[in-house]
Amino acid sequence: MTTDFGVVPDLTPEQEHESGAPALEAASERRAARRGFLVALPSFAYLVIFFAIPLVIVLVYSFATRNPRGITELRDWNVEAYRALAEPLLRSVLVRTLVLALLTTVICLALSYPFAYYMATRDSEVVRTLLLIGVMIPFWSNFLVRTYVIRVLLSSSGPLSEASQSIGLGEVDIAFSNAAVLIGLVYGFLPFMILPLYAALERIDWNLVEAARDLYASGWKAFRRVVWPLSRPGVVAGCILVFVPSFGAYVTSDILGGAKNPLFGNYIVNQFLQARDWPAGAAVSVVILAVMLIGTLVYFRTGGRTL
Amino acid sequence: MSVQSTARPRGGARWLLAGHAWLVYAFFYIPIIVLFVYSFSGSRLVGQWEAPTLEWYREVFENDNIQRSVWVSVRVAFFSTIISTVLGTMSALALERFRWRGRRVFDALLYMPLIIPDVTMAVMMLVFFVQAFDIIDSIFGTQFLLGFNTILLSHIAFNISFVAIVVRARLASSDPTLEEAAADLYASRWQCFRRVTLPQIMPGVLAGALLALTVSLDDVVITSFVTGPGSTTLPVYVFGLIKRGLSPAINAVSVLMLVVSMALIFGSLLLQRVISRESSLD
Structure with a gap:
């Protein structure tokens, strides 16, 4: 019933x-x-x-034709826009996007796992809640402003550069570089990794770890055989929640990367708002959509139920 | 849940973990503090410190473009929040309390706006509105343009999902037997919803509405695709300013936007406290 x-x-x-x-x-x-x-x-x-x-x-x-005046015509269906993905110009953008998104995901995971572990192993509920609020604030804060903050920090002769000069490390000049974009992406999406990891680690029954230790498992072995497998749904969810938006990032690379270092997101925006080649922009959007769908399928296949 | 002694890292590992945690917090908050401090700097150059001033805040409050875009943002956020709260709550009810054919398709469709990258959704909305207006104009001889209405329609499209996910969580943890009891006592369906279900899920509905408000006020990419002349929202306007170069006024307006974000976050955290206190009384 x-x-x-x-x-x-x-x-x-x-x-x-x-x-x-x-x-x-x-x-x-x-x-x-x-x-x-x-x-x-x-x-x-x-x-x-x-x-x-x-x-x-x-x-x-994405299969339509663009006429010389930049207007999209729904006839002469073709796959030119997809074929362009293999050409050197777009391929280099694809590779850069892929590498930056992967690096962002790996760095976020490496930073978040010990952090979430620390949060989840606090005894006091009040402490855990406070630590969590510390992550919720950046998670829900205005994304544009959080990207701008990094731009200010990295500006030439800006605060970071001055700080490093004062301790004798010399000028830091990474504004408008791939490194700046990477820092911005990690800064922007780190909470997206921490929150699902924390949710998974917090649910773990720590008696299991205790039992493993009682059976003479080393600390490392208890982690590898008990904690890590139990936290895997959180790892998968976090990786998808970081990789998918990094792969489609636009604001971060526009503010921190400048025109020289475009990602897929910048390429799309450019095709739609300047170059007026809508089929080309639509095709790249479809690629991003496909990445998103594959990520979601992986998530549900590996036992996740809700995002 | 208390962590057992042997499960917890000891010695060096323990201090490493704690130190790492504080470094992550420093990474989150030092840039924000730097922005806050420099927004009061007297220097015209961003990132240089000179005698403190409120000049940049005055500039923000006197800038007509900013005033206008704030007003557009507020109107979009207000209407999209109200409409998507109603639609999102209905979606959550339909998914949590009824079994019907097409339920799974609807569930999947409702999830997609949450995970789709902004750029892709922005492209979808732009192409859709251009194509739809093309067809409508050619039939009825009208002249629809991108602007306030297209921004509003797009914001509702992604906000329904945000409200639905929050209300669903609340519905899943609420007690369906109360509804059955009301039904057994011959309450009409409407009375049942109004007197039993709605009061139970109200904190969830409010939390969902706050979330929708935050997301709507934050959006840059989708809005910048479907905006038209005369209807720029604040984030889109500020994004345009940033592209033209840094200025102390951007620092000031950024700080104000962060303050609004944080006020909304604390609002929803307070709501959640109310929720958990309520459920601990049960």
Whole structure:
């Protein structure tokens, strides 16, 4: 029996008396199903119109033709836009995007795991909550501003450069470089790794570790055989939540990388707002979408249920 | 849950972990503190320190473009929050309390706006509106343009999902037997929702609304694709300023935007405290 509310009042006592129970249950379940659909209908319709259909249109556009005046024409369907991905110019952007997104993910994981472990192993609930709030604040703070902050910090003769000069390390000049973009991406997406890792580590039954230690497992072995496997759903979720937005990053590379170091995101924006080659931009968007879908599938395949 | 003595790292490892944790916090907060301090610096050059001044804040409050864009941001955030809170709450109810065909498809569709990169969603919205306006204009002879309405429609499209995920979590932990009891006592479906379900999920609905408000006020990429002349939001305007070069006024407006973000975060954290206190009373 489902727990749908409002199932029972449909039936007056007389009806209940007359009909057999199984038929009754089937009928009320059908009614509940119809009501569920009706409750979902406004949002369902909204998301179909303003999300699913736009997605299909982008897919269609990626096979369309751009005429010399920069207007997209929905005829002469072709895969030119995808073929361009293999050409040197776009390939170098693809490689840079891929490498930076992977590096961001690895660095975030390396920084976050010990951090989340430290948070999850605090005895006091109050301390754990405070530590968590310390991560929630950057997580929900304005992303543009958090990127700008790094831009100010790294500006030539800016605070970081001055600090390093004063301790005798010389000038730091990494503004508008791949390194600056990498720092910005790590700074921006680090909370996306910490939060799922913390959620996974916090759920671990530490008695299991205790048991492993009692059975003479070394600290390292207890970690490798008990803690790490149990925290893996958090690792996978964190990696996807960092890799997917890094792969589609635009604001970070635009502010910190300058025009010389474009990522896929900058390439897309450029195709749409300046070069007016919409099929080319749409094709790269489809590639990013594919990466997102693969990431989600990996997540659900490895046993994750909710993001 | 208390951590057992042998499960916890000891000696050097323990201090390494603690030191690492504080370094991560320093990484998060030192840049923000630096920005805050330099927003009061008297120097025209960003990142140089001179005698403190409130000049840059005055500049922000006197800038007409900023005033206008704040107003657009507030209107977009207000309307998109209200509409997506209603739609998101209905979605959460439909998914948590009913079984129906198409439920899984809807569930998947509802998740996608949460994980899709901004740039991709921005492209989708732009291409969709241009194509749709093309068709509508050619049939009805109208002249639809990108602007406030397209920004609003796009913000609702991603905010429904944010509200739904928060309300769903609340619904999943609330007690469905109360609803059954109300139904047994011949409450109508509406009474049942109004008197039993809604009061139970209200903190979740409010937390979802605050989240939607935050996300709407933060968005740059999607908005900058579907905006038109005369309807620039604050983040899009500030993004444009940053591209033209650093200025102390950007520092000041950034600090103000961070303060608003943090106020909203503390609001939703307080709400969550109320929620957990309530559930501990049960």
